[in-house]
Amino acid sequence: MKREDFTLPGSIQLQGLQRRFGARTVLDGLSLHIAQGEFVAIVGRSGCGKSTLLRLLAGLDAPDGGSLQQPADQTVRVMFQDARLLPWKTVLDNVALGLAGADAPQRAREALAEVGLADRASEWPVRLSGGQRQRVALARALVHQPQLLLLDEPLGALDALTRLEMQALIERLWQAHAPTTVLVTHDVSEAVALADRVVLVEEGRVALDVRIDQPRPRQHGDARFVAFEQHILQRVLQGPAYTGQLPAEPVQPYRFNQLNWAL
Amino acid sequence: MSQSFLQRHAARVIPWLVPAALLLAWQVASSMGWLNHRVLPAPSEVLAAAWRLTVSGELFTHLYSSFWRAASGFAIGAGLGLVLGLIAGLSRLGEAVFDTTLQMLRNIPPLAILPLVILWFGIDETAKVFLVAFGTLFPVYLNTYHGIRSLDPALLEMARSYGVTGQALFRQVVLPGALPSILVGVRYALGIAWIILIVAETLAASSGIGYLAANAREFLQTEIVVLSILLYALLGKVVDVAARLLERRWLQWHPSYLKA
Numbered sequence: 001m002k003r004e005d006f007t008l009p010g011s012i013q014l015q016g017l018q019r020r021f022g023a024r025t026v027l028d029g030l031s032l033h034i035a036q037g038e039f040v041a042i043v044g045r046s047g048c049g050k051s052t053l054l055r056l057l058a059g060l061d062a063p064d065g066g067s068l069q070q071p072a073d074q075t076v077r078v079m080f081q082d083a084r085l086l087p088w089k090t091v092l093d094n095v096a097l098g099l100a101g102a103d104a105p106q107r108a109r110e111a112l113a114e115v116g117l118a119d120r121a122s123e124w125p126v127r128l129s130g131g132q133r134q135r136v137a138l139a140r141a142l143v144h145q146p147q148l149l150l151l152d153e154p155l156g157a158l159d160a161l162t163r164l165e166m167q168a169l170i171e172r173l174w175q176a177h178a179p180t181t182v183l184v185t186h187d188v189s190e191a192v193a194l195a196d197r198v199v200l201v202e203e204g205r206v207a208l209d210v211r212i213d214q215p216r217p218r219q220h221g222d223a224r225f226v227a228f229e230q231h232i233l234q235r236v237l238q239g240p241a242y243t244g245q246l247p248a249e250p251v252q253p254y255r256f257n258q259l260n261w262a263l
Numbered sequence: 264m265s266q267s268f269l270q271r272h273a274a275r276v277i278p279w280l281v282p283a284a285l286l287l288a289w290q291v292a293s294s295m296g297w298l299n300h301r302v303l304p305a306p307s308e309v310l311a312a313a314w315r316l317t318v319s320g321e322l323f324t325h326l327y328s329s330f331w332r333a334a335s336g337f338a339i340g341a342g343l344g345l346v347l348g349l350i351a352g353l354s355r356l357g358e359a360v361f362d363t364t365l366q367m368l369r370n371i372p373p374l375a376i377l378p379l380v381i382l383w384f385g386i387d388e389t390a391k392v393f394l395v396a397f398g399t400l401f402p403v404y405l406n407t408y409h410g411i412r413s414l415d416p417a418l419l420e421m422a423r424s425y426g427v428t429g430q431a432l433f434r435q436v437v438l439p440g441a442l443p444s445i446l447v448g449v450r451y452a453l454g455i456a457w458i459i460l461i462v463a464e465t466l467a468a469s470s471g472i473g474y475l476a477a478n479a480r481e482f483l484q485t486e487i488v489v490l491s492i493l494l495y496a497l498l499g500k501v502v503d504v505a506a507r508l509l510e511r512r513w514l515q516w517h518p519s520y521l522k523a
Contacts, residue, residue, distance in 0.1 A: 060424060077425070084421040088439040088516045097435070098425035124516040140425070 010036030010071055010147065012057070012180065018065030019052050019204075026052045028204030029066065036147075039174055039181045041191035044201040045236065050184045053201065054078075054152050057182060074147035077140075081153040083133035085125040085140075092121040095140045111143035112136070114176075115169060131162035135169065142177055149179040155190065167193055171217060188236065192228045193218050200235060208235050210246065304486035309493070312486040321475075326494065328470040329460060332388065333502075336395025337456045341449060344400040348407025348448075352441070353433075358408075365404055373398035373459050377466065386467035391460065398459045399452035406448025410441030443514055450506045457499050472498075 012034040019027040026049040034040050042050045055061040056068060058078045085094045096108035112118050115135040125133060134154055141149060151170070155163045171194055174181055185191050191198045192212055200208035210232060212218075218225055231246045286306055292298040293305030300308075316322035347365065350357035373394055384390035414437060422436045464473020472491050479487035514520045 058424060060420060078421075080417070080421065082417065084417055086418060086422070086436065086439070088442075088514075089435070097422065098427045124521065126516070126518050126521065144425075 010074075010180070012148070013069040014066070015069075016066035017053070017056065017063050017068060019049070019056065019061070020064050026204055027056075027063070030201070030205050031066075032199060032206055032209075034180060034182065036180055037178045039183070039194060039196045041183045041185060041195035041198045042201055043185060043188055043191050043198060043232065043236065044207075046186065048201045049204045050201045051152060054150050054182060054184045057148070058150050071147065075144055076148045076150065077142075077144050077146040078150045078152060079134075079137050079141045079154045081156050083125075083130075083137040085133055085136055087125050089125075090121065091117065091123050091125060091128070091136055094125060094136055095143055097140060099143060107143055108139075111139040114142070114173060115139045129162075131158050131166060134158065134166060138166075138170065138173065142173060142179075145177065146179050149174075149181045151181065151183040151185075153184055153186065156186070163187075163190070168217065170194060175216070188233045189220060189229050192225060192232070193220065198228075198232055200232060202239070207240070208232065301483060301485060304489060308486040309489050312484070312490050316487075316490070325470055325472050325475045326498075328468075328474075329464065329472045330498070332391045332464075332471065333395060333456050333460050333498075336392040336460075337399050337452065339392065340396035340399030340456075341403040341452050343396070344403030344405075344448070344452070345407050345445070347400075348404040348445075349411070351404075352408045352411030353437070362408070365401065369401040369405070373455070374462055377463065381467055386469065391463045391468065391471075394459050394463050395456045398455045402451040402455065403445070403448040406444045406451070407441060410444025410448075411437060413444070414440045443517060446506070446510050446513070450503070450510075453502050453506055454499070457495065457502070461495055 012032075014030060014032045017027050017030040018025070026047075030049070030053065032040075042053060044050045052061065056063055057070070058076055060078070085091075086097065089097070092105065092108050092112060095112050096104045099107060109118065109121060112121055115138055117132060117135055117139070120128065120132065125136070128136065137154070154170075155166050158166060167190060170183075174194075183191065183194060188198070195212055198208075198210045198212060199206055200210075202208075210228065212228055214222070214224055214228070227247050231244060234244055235242045289298070289303070290306050293300075293303070293308075298305075313322070347361055351361050351365075352358075376397065377394065380390045380394055384393060418436060418440065419432075422432055427435060460471075461473050464471040465477045466473075468474040468477075472494050476488050476491035479485075479491070511520055
């Protein structure tokens with residue numbers, strides 16, 4: 001349980017993390033460092049242990065070995081794949097869940113406005129579409145001003161268009177609130193679109209750790225974007241046999257606006 | 264416009280056509296002497312009996328007796344069932360202590376203990392209240408217990424991770440989540456309460472609707488026997504409507520109660 005000297009305040013340090021369920025080892029010595037305010041996406045095949053990792057970070061489960069160091073007093077909020085709204089509370093009361101103080105309804109209302117659902121405050125959750133429910137769940141997570149936001153495949157059940165909208169919303173709110181964010185997803189494109197770093201977990205360990213140095217908001221069809229996506233995807237598909245390298249950043253081509261004045 | 268107006272009223276009237284025709288046929292059959300009074304009195308005689316008993320105040324005395332027995336027996340039985348159901352549902356220890364006993368007792372038909380109850384309490388109020396309480400305890404207990412145990416663990420996990428624990432968790436998550444099931448138990452218990460009360464009052468009582476019917480039988484007053492049967496039906500319906508209103512109010516959020 002030695003604390004690394006270079007660990008920065010607010011960062012999260014995982015060292016040799018182990019988690020077993022019966023005879024099955026799900027996390028097998030996983031090490032990862034997440035800086036404060038960083039957006040990390042965890043990708044991998046089903047059953048690779050990525051959701052288990054998230055549950056350990058959330059404190060919903062305890063590791064069998066290794067160390068998990070994170071700030072003791074941080075507020076952690078999880079957004080689950082199923083929105084997990086309480087059906088017997090109105091949308092507003094769902095967002096206010098666990099909030100204390102006289103200003104709780106007001107804060108919940110503001111959070112709801114941030115996700116664009118202020119006008120649905122008094123509805124029952126069953127009335128909302130899947131995308132709207134996830135927006136409520138996002139508002140419910142952010143209203144607590146968490147230092148660590150954990151997203152467990154939050155967009156997995158949504159249709160493609162709603163998913164793109166939600167990605168933009170998550171990015172915007174992450175930039176506004178700046179929590180350390182860990183997104184678990186099976187969608188490599190989503191990971192490349194949102195994260196500062198994409199981490200591939202394979203057989204309970206980190207198999208690949210790629211920094212996405214593209215400016216935001218990112219375009220899905222952009223050549224560099226596609227290069228990242230292909231690189232990670234090929235590694236997922238081919239396993240350790242994959243030897244491909246991420247192509248170097250292309251030399252900036254001439255731009256018309258730079259040429260204009262020279263003509 | 265006029266067509267839809269007509270249709271709307273037709274839809275309201277049609278369900279009542281058959282009962283009205285039956286009632287008319289019954290009245291005609293009685294008036295013409297085809298139907299023996301001892302078998303079935305005319306509807307007009309039943310109505311006259313109702314009027315007579317209302318004026319003399321007897322009707323309300325008996326109604327009040329029955330209603331009070333049902334209400335207090337139900338309050339005790341359902342209240343105990345709710346408390347025990349909560350205890351067994353919320354704690355493994357509570358389940359271990361109570362559940363086996365209650366599951367064994369639940370298999371006794373409440374009316375099977377009637378002779379024993381009469382031996383214990385005679386035919387006074389306590390006997391009836393005890394029987395109703397005994398009959399209503401189990402449905403409420405079982406449904407409360409089941410309602411809590413079948414709560415979605417994902418919702419509980421979410422609420423806990425959002426800092427909702429202890430009493431707040433019970434109030435905001437456990438109780439509202441178990442409420443649909445609890446109310447099913449309550450409605451079932453209300454039905455049972457009436458059945459038990461009818462039998463108990465008919466066999467051993469000195470007031471109440473069941474007594475009214477049993478007493479009238481002695482004097483061959485069939486119109487009062489029929490009136491008693493109708494009163495039970497009416498009271499049962501009133502209680503059922505009340506339970507439905509409660510459900511509609513408390514389960515507004517439930518997909519089956521959402522206004523279209």
